[in-house]
Amino acid sequence: MRGPAIDEDLVAGVRDVSPLMLGIVPFALVAGIAAVDAGLGLPEAVGMSVIVFAGASQLAALELLGENAPLAVVVGTAVVINLRMLMYSASIAPHFAEYGRRLRAGLAYLLTDQAYALSVAEFDENPDRSRWRYYLGAAASLWVVWQVGTVAGVVLGAGVPDAWGLTFAVPLVFLALLVPAMKDRPTTVAGVAGGAVAVVAAGLPLNLGLLVGALSGIAAGLVTEVTGA
Amino acid sequence: MTGALASVVASPRAWVAIVAIGVLTYGIRLSFIHLFGRIDGVPTRLQRPLRYVPPAVLAALVLPDLVTLEPSVAATLLDERLVAGLVAGAVAWRTENVFATIATGMVTLWAFRFVVFA
Numbered sequence: 451m452r453g454p455a456i457d458e459d460l461v462a463g464v465r466d467v468s469p470l471m472l473g474i475v476p477f478a479l480v481a482g483i484a485a486v487d488a489g490l491g492l493p494e495a496v497g498m499s500v501i502v503f504a505g506a507s508q509l510a511a512l513e514l515l516g517e518n519a520p521l522a523v524v525v526g527t528a529v530v531i532n533l534r535m536l537m538y539s540a541s542i543a544p545h546f547a548e549y550g551r552r553l554r555a556g557l558a559y560l561l562t563d564q565a566y567a568l569s570v571a572e573f574d575e576n577p578d579r580s581r582w583r584y585y586l587g588a589a590a591s592l593w594v595v596w597q598v599g600t601v602a603g604v605v606l607g608a609g610v611p612d613a614w615g616l617t618f619a620v621p622l623v624f625l626a627l628l629v630p631a632m633k634d635r636p637t638t639v640a641g642v643a644g645g646a647v648a649v650v651a652a653g654l655p656l657n658l659g660l661l662v663g664a665l666s667g668i669a670a671g672l673v674t675e676v677t678g679a
Numbered sequence: 680m681t682g683a684l685a686s687v688v689a690s691p692r693a694w695v696a697i698v699a700i701g702v703l704t705y706g707i708r709l710s711f712i713h714l715f716g717r718i719d720g721v722p723t724r725l726q727r728p729l730r731y732v733p734p735a736v737l738a739a740l741v742l743p744d745l746v747t748l749e750p751s752v753a754a755t756l757l758d759e760r761l762v763a764g765l766v767a768g769a770v771a772w773r774t775e776n777v778f779a780t781i782a783t784g785m786v787t788l789w790a791f792r793f794v795v796f797a
Contacts, residue, residue: 473777480781493686494693501701510740511696521696528700531740532707534732540711540721547715558709618760618788619781621744622767626780628737629771640731645738652743660739667735668728675727 459580463587466572470564471595473626477505478596480619482603483610484509487617488516492604499600503593504562506627507531509620510660519657527661538566545573545581557582560589640671759791 478499485495490512502508507528514524538561546554569585610616632638644667651659687694711718721729745764749755767784774780 476778476781488693490690490693491686494690494697497686497694498697498701501697502704503701504704506737506740507700507704511700515693515696521692521699524696525699525703528696529703529707530732531736532700532704534729535704535707536710536721537726537729539708543711543715544719546712551713554712555709558712559705561708561712613792615788615792616785618744618763619785621741621764622781622784623777624737624740625764625767625784626771626775626777628734628741629768630775631733631737637731637734641734641738643738644735645742648739649742649746649748652747659743663739663743664732664736667738668731671731671735672728 459583460587462572462579463569463584463589464591465587466568467564467588467591470568470592474564474592474595475599476619477623478599479603479606480617480623481505481508481512481596482600482605483607483616484512484516484603484620485600486604486607488512490515492601495600495604496597499597502528503559503596504528504532504535505596506624509623513620514657514660517657523657523661527664530661530664534563535561535566538563542566542570542585545570549582553582557585557589560586560593562589562592565589565592636671636674639674640667643667643670759788759796762791763787 481499482495485491485498490498498508498511502511510531511524511528514527539558542561546557549557565585565588568588569581572579572584573581607616628641632641644663646663647666648659648663651662653659654662711721741764745760746755746758763784766787767780770776770783771780
């Protein structure tokens with residue numbers, strides 16, 4: 451069946467994702483600002499936003515690139531940050547199972563925290579929705595805003611004096627994501643331990659502090675879960 | 680094309696990182712979407728540690744940017760970044776709003792940098 455109903459699903463995705471843009475726009479701006487701060491230009495900033503398209507890992511990679519960390523550490527840290535998307539991929543996979551390989555490959559590229567959370571909630575609530583069109587409406591909107599925001603951030607970052615400390619917005623973005631991620635005891639312990647170890651390990655060679663902190667936090671969360679402490 | 684080429688020549692390290700992270704991240708995204716039918720879900724063994732990836736990674740990203748260990752306790756704590764981070768953290772907790780968190784954190788940082796510690 452072709453007709454207005456098709457657009458309805460796409461539009462519903464666009465509509466439902468729009469309130470989230472209030473959080474995405476500053477995040478994207480910061481990704482552009484951080485690229486300038488790391489000594490990169492517009493092509494690298496946009497290249498990263500298009501090829502990687504995962505904010506938290508982009509900011510971490512830019513920080514490490516700016517500090518001249520070894521490439522393996524830059525890549526390893528970014529990949530650990532993005533490992534959470536394994537869960538999203540597994541959870542959304544049954545909803546896309548009926549689609550062809552190519553369409554699924556395209557939908558996978560657009561997978562983000564927000565597109566995932568929004569779509570899975572909608573699929574549960576509204577089984578009649580065209581899944582891929584709703585998801586595409588939400589995910590592609592996020593993509594467009596992310597790219598435009600990155601470009602605006604590069605322009606902004608190049609124009610504001612260093613004394614304003616605009617890159618301080620990077621930890622602030624992470625802080626805004628961290629607080630709701632610490633939702634129970636084990637996740638809180640994971641956060642506290644990860645942060646504390648990262649501070650102490652900040653002087654480690656090869657900029658390994660972040661990776662060591664993250665792995666310690668994961669271990670601490672697991673131990674808390676197992677012991678119920 | 681010359682523009683893109685010039686960019687790769689100017690910062691090869693950045694491009695290697697971008698492409699490597701992009702390819703691996705795409706692999707993570709595609710993994711189960713592609714394999715569905717053959718592997719139905721994340722094995723429990725992997726699922727449990729994955730639950731702690733977001734808080735552990737995010738905290739490890741945030742705290743070193745707010746706190747630097749100094750020889751004295753006073754020097755460690757008397758830091759405009761830490762003060763701004765605590766204020767922003769409180770806002771994040773109360774509002775769960777990214778924009779409000781960034782705005783209060785930046786304004787607090789500027790207040791201390793340009794007024795209090797100036």
